[in-house]
Amino acid sequence: MTPRPVTVITGFLGSGKTTLIARMLGEPELDEAAVIVNELGEVALDHDLVRPMGERAIAVAGGCACCARRADLVDALRDLGELDDRGRRPVRRVVIETSGLADPAPILATIASDPVLRHQYSVQTVIAVVDAIDGAAQLELRPEARAQAAAADWLVISKGDLAGADRVDALRRRLIALNPAARVVEATRGQMDVVPLLESHSPSRTADPCVPARHGAGAVRTVALNLDHPLDWTVFGVWLSMLVHAHGERMLRFKALVDAGGTGPVELDGVRHIIHPPIHHDRWRDGVRDSRLVFIVDGLDSDDLLASLHAFQRHLTPDADEAATPW
Numbered sequence: 001m002t003p004r005p006v007t008v009i010t011g012f013l014g015s016g017k018t019t020l021i022a023r024m025l026g027e028p029e030l031d032e033a034a035v036i037v038n039e040l041g042e043v044a045l046d047h048d049l050v051r052p053m054g055e056r057a058i059a060v061a062g063g064c065a066c067c068a069r070r071a072d073l074v075d076a077l078r079d080l081g082e083l084d085d086r087g088r089r090p091v092r093r094v095v096i097e098t099s100g101l102a103d104p105a106p107i108l109a110t111i112a113s114d115p116v117l118r119h120q121y122s123v124q125t126v127i128a129v130v131d132a133i134d135g136a137a138q139l140e141l142r143p144e145a146r147a148q149a150a151a152a153d154w155l156v157i158s159k160g161d162l163a164g165a166d167r168v169d170a171l172r173r174r175l176i177a178l179n180p181a182a183r184v185v186e187a188t189r190g191q192m193d194v195v196p197l198l199e200s201h202s203p204s205r206t207a208d209p210c211v212p213a214r215h216g217a218g219a220v221r222t223v224a225l226n227l228d229h230p231l232d233w234t235v236f237g238v239w240l241s242m243l244v245h246a247h248g249e250r251m252l253r254f255k256a257l258v259d260a261g262g263t264g265p266v267e268l269d270g271v272r273h274i275i276h277p278p279i280h281h282d283r284w285r286d287g288v289r290d291s292r293l294v295f296i297v298d299g300l301d302s303d304d305l306l307a308s309l310h311a312f313q314r315h316l317t318p319d320a321d322e323a324a325t326p327w
Contacts, residue, residue, distance in 0.1 A: 003122035004081075006094045007198065008107060011129030012138045012145040013100030013253040013296055014271030016158035020129055020187060020194070021097055029198045032092035034058070034080050036073065038065040038099045040222045040296055064099045066106040073107065074114055081120045094121060100253060100296070103147040104128075127197055128152035129187075132163035134272065135171050139178065149175055154197050155184045223302045225309065227291040233260040239312045240268075240275065243305075248273035253296040259289050 011017045018037075024030055038060040058076045065073040073096075080091050098104060104126055111117050128148045131138070135157070138145040149155060155175045160168040172184050185192060236258065244251060254270040264281035295305065 003118075003120060004092060004094055005124035006096060006111060006121045007124055008096045008098065008104055008126045009129065010098040010102060010104045010126065010148045010151070011100065011156075012131065012135075012142060012148065014269075015100070015129040015131040015135070016156075016187070017097050017100075017129050020127070020156060020158070021095060023187075023191065024095065024194045024198065027194060027198065029195065030093065030095070032090055034091045034094050036060060036076050036080075036094065036096045038069065038073065038097060038102065040064065040099050040101060064102045065096075066098070066102040066104070070106065070110055074110060074117065077111070077117050077121060081116075098148075101144050103144060104151040105147065108151070125153045125197065126151050127154045127156060128182075129156045129158050130171065130175060131271070132157050132160045132168050132171055133274070136167070136174060139174060146178065149182075150179050152179060152182045155179065155182045156192070156197075157184065157186045159188075160186050161188045221297060221302060223295045223297060223305055225291075225293045225306075227259070227293070230259045230261040230289075231291055233258075233266070235312070236260075239309070240270075243308065244270065244273055244275060247297075247300055250298050250300040251295065252298050254294070256291065256293040258291045258293075265291075 009017050009021060021035065025033075025035075034057070036058045040061075040063065058080070060069050060072045060076055063069040077094070080094060096107065098107060108123055108126070111121050111123055128151065130145075130149060135145070139149065157168060157171060157175075163171075168186065175182070175184055240254075244254075249272060251270070251272055254268065254275070256268040257265040258268060260266050262280065264283045267279040267281060269276045297305070
């Protein structure tokens with residue numbers, strides 16, 4: 001059997017990996033692809049964006065697939081390999097989105113060294129997405145960001161329209177110095193010609209099953225909340241804005257699906273001090289109305305975050321103390 005090609009998409013928290021994947025899924029080359037989404041939190045919000053693919057969209061949540069959830073990644077790939085045997089729509093290609101703190105090297109080693117997977121899959125290319133706004137600082141401060149860029153065959157600079165030409169040029173030079181073998185391209189909100197990324201082939205990779213995962217020493221943790229009642233959009237926006245203003249440097253990533261009383265959720269996405277414009281959806285995918293908030297923080301006390309949200313909720317509903325439940 002010819003091994004299925006695997007495309008690994010990596011990049012630091014908030015760099016734009018999911019946006020790029022959404023763009024790729026519109027190409028005919030991915031008509032028979034499966035997507036595996038790895039997220040740090042127990043709740044895989046990114047997975048909701050590719051869930052319409054059905055059983056060919058798989059979430060590996062609750063930790064990085066490069067370390068804590070490596071066995072789950074193996075199981076997911078083996079399950080996909082059995083879809084053909086069950087008479088379902090064939091899987092001809094696999095796209096793996098790593099978590100924002102993942103080192104891709106152990107993931108590549110796992111596929112190349114596993115006695116089953118190495119016959120079913122072959123890593124075709126590694127794509128690292130680098131944020132033009134925060135990418136230079138992340139490369140300087142975060143070993144995970146450097147590991148992601150160093151492992152890439154393609155380096156995709158995102159958000160260049162927000163950063164400006166000078167900052168993009170400086171980042172490009174930094175990336176070329178770090179990984180001169182990679183090809184560097186730019187994308188604006190995922191808009192670029194993605195076909196070359198899907199058609200390229202990386203050099204054959206030597207398997208080393210003992211490659212360690214390289215996480216930073218900071219107190220990075222995930223805080224996730226489920227709120228089972230609608231939120232006052234104005235008051236919630238004030239609370240979030242104040243939180244970002246006070247602790248933006250320690251808020252590595254913020255994602256949420258918020259029940260603001262409409263026919264569908266409001267999707268929010270933020271990185272540090274930046275909150276992107278909300279996206280209003282016209283329906284709930286699962287038919288369950290609730291608000292799901294996920295914070296990835298560095299050195300920010302989760303109890304303080306929860307206490308702040310409880311205080312905020314008490315201004316909205318008398319029984320708010322029971323309304324927020326950590327996942």
